[in-house]
Amino acid sequence: MRVCIIGTGYVGLVTGAGLAELGNKVFCVDVDDEKIANLKKGKTPFYEEGLKDLIEKNLKEGRLFFTTSLAEGVHPSKIVFIAVGTPPKETGEADLSFVIKVAEDLSCLIDKYKIIAIKSTVPVGALELVTQILEREGKKKGVDFDIASTPEFLREGNAVYDFFHPSRTVLGYDNPKVGKILHELFAPLRAPILHTSPATAQMIKYASNAFLASRISFINEIANICEKVGADVVEVARGMGYDRRIGEGYLNAGIGFGGPCLVKDLKALIKIAENSGYEAHFLKSILEKNEHQTRTILYKIKQVLGEVLYDKTVGILGLSFKAGTSDVRNSLSLKIIKLLQKEGAKIKAYDPKAMEEARKVAPDVTYTEDPYETAQSDALVILAAWGEFKELDLEKIKGNLKNPVIIDGVNIFDPEKMRKLGFVYKGVGRG
Ligand SMILES: NC(=O)c1ccc[n+]([C@@H]2O[C@H](COP(=O)([O-])OP(=O)(O)OC[C@H]3O[C@@H](n4cnc5c(N)ncnc54)[C@H](O)[C@@H]3O)[C@@H](O)[C@H]2O)c1
Numbered sequence: 438m439r440v441c442i443i444g445t446g447y448v449g450l451v452t453g454a455g456l457a458e459l460g461n462k463v464f465c466v467d468v469d470d471e472k473i474a475n476l477k478k479g480k481t482p483f484y485e486e487g488l489k490d491l492i493e494k495n496l497k498e499g500r501l502f503f504t505t506s507l508a509e510g511v512h513p514s515k516i517v518f519i520a521v522g523t524p525p526k527e528t529g530e531a532d533l534s535f536v537i538k539v540a541e542d543l544s545c546l547i548d549k550y551k552i553i554a555i556k557s558t559v560p561v562g563a564l565e566l567v568t569q570i571l572e573r574e575g576k577k578k579g580v581d582f583d584i585a586s587t588p589e590f591l592r593e594g595n596a597v598y599d600f601f602h603p604s605r606t607v608l609g610y611d612n613p614k615v616g617k618i619l620h621e622l623f624a625p626l627r628a629p630i631l632h633t634s635p636a637t638a639q640m641i642k643y644a645s646n647a648f649l650a651s652r653i654s655f656i657n658e659i660a661n662i663c664e665k666v667g668a669d670v671v672e673v674a675r676g677m678g679y680d681r682r683i684g685e686g687y688l689n690a691g692i693g694f695g696g697p698c699l700v701k702d703l704k705a706l707i708k709i710a711e712n713s714g715y716e717a718h719f720l721k722s723i724l725e726k727n728e729h730q731t732r733t734i735l736y737k738i739k740q741v742l743g744e745v746l747y748d749k750t751v752g753i754l755g756l757s758f759k760a761g762t763s764d765v766r767n768s769l770s771l772k773i774i775k776l777l778q779k780e781g782a783k784i785k786a787y788d789p790k791a792m793e794e795a796r797k798v799a800p801d802v803t804y805t806e807d808p809y810e811t812a813q814s815d816a817l818v819i820l821a822a823w824g825e826f827k828e829l830d831l832e833k834i835k836g837n838l839k840n841p842v843i844i845d846g847v848n849i850f851d852p853e854k855m856r857k858l859g860f861v862y863k864g865v866g867r868g
Pocket of ligand 1: 444447559
């Protein structure tokens with residue numbers, strides 16, 4: 438099939454490359470000239486395992502195209518995916534201005550029947566808005582175009598794997614013809630395909646993210662109780678996860694959830710509820726718990742280094758919002774760095790993939806060549822669970838630290854082993 442993807446960010450690029458690999462001819466469109474010029478040469482705008490190879494292969498085999506011309510992407514395509522950003526407004530509501538702009542541009546370009554499928558996370562009502570914009574230009578729904586909701590569930594850090602192994606595909610539409618065509622496109626992925634209404638598809642996306650966020654806030658609450666009563670939250674989570682009714686995912690205690698999606702989507706859902714006359718108390722408490730959890734790391738650092746931090750250097754390992762990605766959007770590590778800097782602490786930091794991105798938003802940090810240089814500090818704080826941190830030479834780390842202090846915000850080490858090695862070690866919820 439011929440497919441156009443508008444927006445070559447984390448979602449659009451992975452979806453475009455993945456659909457090309459499945460044998461489709463895919464036209465990826467973006468307004469960012471530099472991004473498109475680099476992509477044409479096979480240079481990816483962010484790190485995601487396997488993505489560069491996938492793009493290079495499909496470029497070479499003539500199934501994947503990059504362009505800044507919307508017309509060039511839309512004209513040959515039967516399905517047009519919208520995958521632009523939907524950032525939060527001040528109020529928490531999803532900002533639909535990028536989606537609206539795309540709809541306005543599309544309204545003059547549609548010359549034969551297209552399916553407009555919205556991959557961006559948008560609230561109920563957004564499809565009607567896009568429909569109205571297209572109809573304003575005289576395009577007829579059901580004749581010139583149809584519209585669908587195809588929410589995305591991939592996880593940054595595992596995005597390519599998730600594209601090829603989705604847990605499910607959700608298709609929301611009201612014309613059965615749309616369901617048949619989209620089903621055909623996604624059937625090779627062999628995941629369960631849920632056919633439903635657009636409103637339900639959009640709520641599946643918001644509810645899924647809110648539920649994942651609730652699991653993280655839940656286990657963080659349990660972790661804090663574990664610390665008071667001398668229990669180990671890692672084992673508590675493992676013990677809970679064996680229960681098939683609970684499952685093991687998203688039960689890692691830590692510094693809370695950050696990143697580009699969970700907080701934004703949770704706030705948007707709270708607003709969706711509010712706008713329809715319902716106050717979502719439970720969802721609000723998930724957010725409150727999350728904000729509190731991030732601050733607990735600061736208390737832990739002060740417990741060992743003392744209340745006064747202005748004469749201290751804190752080494753930070755991990756800058757991306759989670760391991761496996763170079764994305765620093767709403768990274769809790771950068772938030773914690775800011776909190777520490779406000780207290781006067783100096784920061785040294787290292788990340789395997791995210792330093793270039795971090796430098797753009799946090800220039801007043803000393804970025805180091807490797808974790809051992811970062812450890813030349815008063816304490817080392819681990820804020821993303823990169824595999825290479827688990828393999829560190831801990832004796833060398835201890836030798837470099839002024840005090841043998843490790844605050845592990847992502848629980849990658851065994852507390853017993855760390856204490857035996859002579860560290861003052863504080864994980865999250867580890868008794
Ligand atoms: N990042 C994730 O993990 C993830 C997962 C699931 C769903 N989502 C949702 O998917 C959507 C996209 O997220 P993302 O992280 O990929 O965003 P992103 O910011 O990485 O990418 C958006 C891209 O759209 C481009 N763009 C903006 N306006 C455009 C226009 N008029 N024409 C063409 N391109 C345009 C931007 O230049 C950018 O490259 C959001 O709604 C997000 O909530 C994201």
